[in-house]
Each structure stands twice: as structure tokens, then as C-alpha cells.
Amino acid sequence: MWAPPRDDVWVRYNMSLKNGGKSSETSICYRVRPATLTSYEVHVSLAESDFMNNVIFTYREGNTNGVYYNGNRQYGFPNFTTVVALHQWVHYCHIFNDGQYRAFVDGEERVRGDLHTQVLPLSLNSTLILGQEQDLLAGGYDVLQIFRGHIAQVNIWDSVLSDVEVKDIASCRTNMNGNVFSSDREEMEVLGATVDSQRLDTLCQRTDEYVIFPEMRSLGESQLICHRVGYEVFGPRTSEANFKLYEESLQFTKSCSSNYHLWLGLTDKKERESGEPSWTTL
Structure with missing residues (x-):
């Protein structure tokens, strides 16, 4: 049954527990499986403070994927689009390397180019939120800025993954844990959400999902x-x-x-x- 979105559902992790620092080389990979057709879909949010609340922010708006880097929205990638596939896993990798940005979807490179930013190093001593955008540090949530579905294999590295490594992760040939953060390793705060475990190979299987409308129509x-x-x-x-x-x-x-x-x-x-x-x- 459809239910209205809520701003009190999230998964949180305090990255300062890892004693990380700043890095100009960062890779962020994860899988999402949307369950509801929405115009705005939040994936990963990293905030350092109330002022710097978009250290990293990845999202989908309509068919277009977007990213913020150190508080700056990256407008230079308007062709970074994907087809919305409900109830199907989609793998994303965002790779930042000394002012360069590359994005992969299901193991294939979709965009590359220069980042628009005055500050290159990312603060990895930040608060990580999955499924909600932080307008304030660990807060300021908006019911219209939420992910409704499943998120898995969220990993962060302070290095650049190779094309082969991205492909292997996306195709379920390996399950590499991020050296900075891994949702399969860290103990996260979970509010209003559920946590489940699946075999790795099931994340790459396409499933048949359908609804029967028992009404006569042309x-x-x-x-x-x-x-x-x-x-x-x-x-x-x-x-x-x-x-x-x-x-x-x-x-x-x-x-x-x-x-x-x-x-x-x-x-x-x-x-x-x-x-x-x-x-x-x-």
C-alpha cells in the first residue's frame, strides 16, 4: 500500500569514528533498487557541518543524475541520464581524482570531465546519511528529498578504483569493501528502515515484477x-x-x-x- 514519504527514515554513520582525513582521490560506489516512482531520489549525503552540508551529495532528478562536490552542484554533466527501473538493482560508482570526475552505471562509464570547485580535497571526517539529503549536519531533512527503496554495497575509498575493479563489483564478481567505509562492515544507526542480507549474485539478477489490474480495458x-x-x-x-x-x-x-x-x-x-x-x- 502506498504511504506518504517521511523525513524520519534514514541510515547514518559518523565517519569521524574512522579517523579519516582529507583526500583528493575518492571513490564512492553503491547499488540502489527504487520501489516507488519519484521525481527526486536521494542516494548518498556527506556533511561536515551545517554550512558544508554537501561535501558529497548524489541523487537522481527525473531521468538525470546529479552530484554536489564540496558544496558545488556540478552542472557540467547534463547527459548523465538513466532509465528509471523500478524494483531492479542499479550499480553506481562516482570517482573523483584531483579535479576530475568519472561516473559509472552498472560498470560502464557514462560521464567524465572537470569538477567545478575551488577546494579539491574532500573531508572524509563527515557524517554519512543514506536515503536523505542533509540540509544541516545530520538533520534538516525534507520529505520530498528521500530515497524509497533498497540501498546496498555502499563503499567509500580514499583512492581511485580502476575500470576493471568497477566492472567486477558491478557484475557481482567481487565484493570489495571500501577502506574508508563499507555498509557491509560498519555498524550504522538505522531509523525507520530495515536491514536484510542477500547473496551477492542476487544483486545482479533481473527479476520479473508485475501488477495485475483486474479491470477490463482496451x-x-x-x-x-x-x-x-x-x-x-x-x-x-x-x-x-x-x-x-x-x-x-x-x-x-x-x-x-x-x-x-x-x-x-x-x-x-x-x-x-x-x-x-x-x-x-x-
């Missing part, structure tokens, strides 16, 4: 309502997925008594264009 109307909630019309890709969907849909046979039991997101367009079957419809 195909066009069905596509529209799916788009409004951030989905597309579902199309099973295997016989097992097709059978599971069919079994679950039987509970709605009394509500949907037309000749068309379900609309599926499958077409024969590729088959007609190529002259060869592109799948088997069951």
Missing part, C-alpha cells in the same frame, strides 16, 4: 495506466514466467470475463520484419 488504455505508474505492459520471456503469470491471473477470471484474458507486452513486429520467429507465444 490495449491503449492498459498501456496508458501502466506508463502512469512507471511500468510497461509485461511480457513473459520464458515458458516458466508465462505459466506463473497465467496461474496468478486465474484468481481474476470472474472480474475479467471477456474473450481476452490478459494483455501482454509482446508483438510479432520483429518476426514480420525479419521473416523469422523471434519468440514462441504460449
